Amino acid sequence: MRAKVHVFLKPGVLxxxxxxxxxxxxxxxxxxxxHVRVGKTIEFDLASADRAAAEAEVKAMCxxxxxxxxxxxxxxxxx
Amino acid sequence: MxxxxxxxxxxNCDRDCKVAIERSTGAHVDMVWxxxxxxxxxxxxxxxxxxxxxxxxxxxxAMASLSPIMADVKAAAGRGVATVGICNGFQILCxxxxxxxxxxxxxxxKYVCKPVxxxxxxxxxxxxxxxxxxRQAMMTVGNGEGNFFADEATLDRLEGEGQxxxxxxxxxxxxxxxxxxxINGAGNVLGLMPHPDRAFESDLGSADGAILFQSVFASx
Numbered sequence: 168m169r170a171k172v173h174v175f176l177k178p179g180v181l182x183x184x185x186x187x188x189x190x191x192x193x194x195x196x197x198x199x200x201x202h203v204r205v206g207k208t209i210e211f212d213l214a215s216a217d218r219a220a221a222e223a224e225v226k227a228m229c230x231x232x233x234x235x236x237x238x239x240x241x242x243x244x245x246x
Numbered sequence: 247m248x249x250x251x252x253x254x255x256x257x258n259c260d261r262d263c264k265v266a267i268e269r270s271t272g273a274h275v276d277m278v279w280x281x282x283x284x285x286x287x288x289x290x291x292x293x294x295x296x297x298x299x300x301x302x303x304x305x306x307x308a309m310a311s312l313s314p315i316m317a318d319v320k321a322a323a324g325r326g327v328a329t330v331g332i333c334n335g336f337q338i339l340c341x342x343x344x345x346x347x348x349x350x351x352x353x354x355x356k357y358v359c360k361p362v363x364x365x366x367x368x369x370x371x372x373x374x375x376x377x378x379x380x381r382q383a384m385m386t387v388g389n390g391e392g393n394f395f396a397d398e399a400t401l402d403r404l405e406g407e408g409q410x411x412x413x414x415x416x417x418x419x420x421x422x423x424x425x426x427x428x429i430n431g432a433g434n435v436l437g438l439m440p441h442p443d444r445a446f447e448s449d450l451g452s453a454d455g456a457i458l459f460q461s462v463f464a465s466x
Contacts, residue, residue, distance in 0.1 A: 181393075
């Protein structure tokens with residue numbers, strides 16, 4: 168099973184990188200762009216074949232290492 | 247009097263910390279590799295130094311906070327041993343859950359490296375007792391992610407309980423409420439972004455950092 172974890176700064180936490188990218192897009196003429204957020208995606212293979220078990224496992228990984236829930240939120244995709 | 251400086255892969259202020267503590271206090275300093283599982287017996291001070299542990303990969307301090315030695319660092323902190331995290335060490339303490347909040351990318355996306363004036367907000371701690379009677383201290387900062395963040399309720403609590411120990415006179419990185427350093431509720435775990443280890447002799451531009459290390463051993 169392949170896991171994809173998307174990690175973003177929570178709404179309300181200043182994303183200076185997103186802000187810089189937004190300004191650059193405005194500079195290129197895309198003035199309709201708003202609220203840019205830059206996050207990261209972490210992908211890996213999982214030995215587990217059981218979907219529910221895999222989900223619980225990846226969630227534990229997020230809570231322990233992959234995301235800092237003081238400032239970040241995460242979303243898990245399994246395929 | 248005994249101190250331990252933890253060395254993570256990518257730490258680069260570990261020797262600065264050792265020299266700063268030795269010269270300002272005369273204490274014996276052991277360097278402890280992060281892969282060890284126990285601290286030396288009878289340490290009065292544990293220091294998590296600055297640098298770029300694990301290359302700042304994933305998040306600053308995230309991987310270092312899970313290093314083998316950290317279990318014993320947490321246990322020592324729980325027993326009341328003085329523990330200080332400087333710069334990357336502060337980030338590690340937050341990631342380890344020993345201090346609240348987190349350090350975000352600097353507001354203007356710039357790595358800031360310069361001397362800063364600090365207001366000593368609380369000189370009633372075992373790290374800052376020596377600053378009594380002087381309101382300011384000069385140290386240098388060197389960080390790209392030194393922008394302290396915590397939710398409003400946590401910030402109110404930190405301020406209300408006297409846990410904000412150092413504030414920037416002129417905020418260099420966007421830190422919430424100008425916070426440069428905080429202490430835990432029990433008063434034995436301190437995290438700060440400025441470097442006392444780079445300000446322990448007047449030849450370095452300031453000797454104000456020495457007072458921090460001296461305060462710890464005066465109370466030990």
